[in-house]
Amino acid sequence: MEGAIEEQVITKIMTYQDKKSEKVRSKLKVSRGTSFLCFSFFFVLGICNFLPITFFAAANNFWLSKFANTTNPDAPRTRLQVNFASSVAITGTVSSLILGIFNITIAHRFKIVSRIFICLILELLVFMILAISAVVNTDNVQLLYFIGVLFAYGVLSGENTVNLLASAKLYVRFPRKYMKTCLLGQSTGGVIGDILNIISVAIFKDLVKSTLLYFIIACVAISLTMMLFGLLLRSEFFKESLESIPENVDKKMHSIQELRHLLYKIKYPTIILLYFMLTTEITHTSVTSLIVSEQHEDKTIWAENYFSPVMTFLLSDTFQLLGRLYLTFYSFHMPEKVFYVVGSIRMALLVPFIWMCNAQPRHHLPVLFSHDYQYGIIIAVFMFTSGILINWSVLLVPKLVEKHETDIAYTVYTFAMNICDIFIAPLGILVVNVI
Secondary structure, eight states: OHHHHHHHHHHTGGGGSOOTTHHHHHTOOOOHHHHHHHHHHHHHHHHHHHHHHHHHHHTHHHHHHHTSOSSOTTSOOOHHHHHHHHHHHHHHHHHHHHHHHHHHHTGGGSOHHHHHHHHHHHHHHHHHHHHHHHTSOOGGGHHHHHHHHHHHHHHHHHHHHHHHHHHHHHHTTSOHHHHHHHHHHHHHHHHHHHHHHHHHHHHOSSHHHHHHHHHHHHHHHHHHHHHHHHHHTTSHHHHHHHTTSOOOTTOOOOOHHHHHHHHHHTHHHHHHHHHHHHHHHTTTTTTGGGBOOTTGGGTOHIIIIIHIIIIIIIHHHHHHHHHHHHHHHSOOOOOHHHHHHHHHHHHHHHHHHHHTBSBSSOSSSOOSBOSHHHHHHHHHHHHHHHHHHHHHHHHHHHHHSOGGGHHHHHHHHHHHHHHHHHHHTTHHHHHHTTO
16 A cells, blocks of 8 residues: 555654754754643544545445445455555556655745644545435445545545655754654554544444544644644644745755665665565455455454454554564664565565455465465465565665765655556555455
């Protein structure tokens, strides 16, 4: 899922910013009340950096129900159901690419605060519309609703691309304890969103009501972030911190030659990123969103309500977070070429394993891993190694460039990701129609 990949990449981007203003930030005085507001704001801002992608994806059961066969509930999954996750991935890729170009070219001409506020407003509007659509009967206009949902995701993915970079530019202007709080919100945002989805399902057995509650929670979280942001903008500490690194809205664009030179410097982590993206696009969530429980035919509560939120999303997000944390605290050195070999072996083994789990409908490949626990082990190992793979790639970038090049190097890194994703994203549709 390309949106999630971009969020993981951006988490580390600004950690390596120039530290020249750290002394200025450390001397700023802040009251206990303002400090508490800052901690609260940066934590929920970090969660909101993940919210558009996580909340949208975790509602997988709801989307599948919206595009189901309305005349025969027991019929095989429709074409809209089968291709939904892959279509979402392609839409997000295109949207992220367009706004990625905006980030590189003219984003610096707009104030950071304005960018974040506009993005939060767009998020709120989209989730309000999605919440309303949850209670509207769309059985007779499934294709139109399918297109509308893709458009909504395109808006979320695009504004999220802008919001992630703007948020990173914001929190480096504050003492590092607030930056760490925002990174904590980003790291745990996916898991928190999955847990809230499961709670919504537990409160309301009805899928429509649980999804409505889930989207309302998203609206409340975004509104809370905007409210805290508005309050903090009035404080002197917040204003002084914003000015600790002056914004240059008139700076010149980097030349094509400079960007190409930086891309060559970071070719090793970019290739590792390509490995990660390829294995993700052809498995999670294009295929994993279609995997059903071994109790599916019995229509148990576990199979109908909890299997997808718990196994496909909560379990995968948790183990990917553990993989990222493992490499963060227990770093190890491995030559780039060896890492390529390890990545290739991982792809050759785990990707076919996921394809041979109980994804429905099927066309050619057999189901070799029909039990829930088998799928759980496979997806846990896959996502844990994904977390290690992507963090290793991200952490390698600053080691290959000069300190003053780090910021633009990461921008080139994410833009290269968006370009590659244009060609990789359609593979998801191909895979789900082959297996």
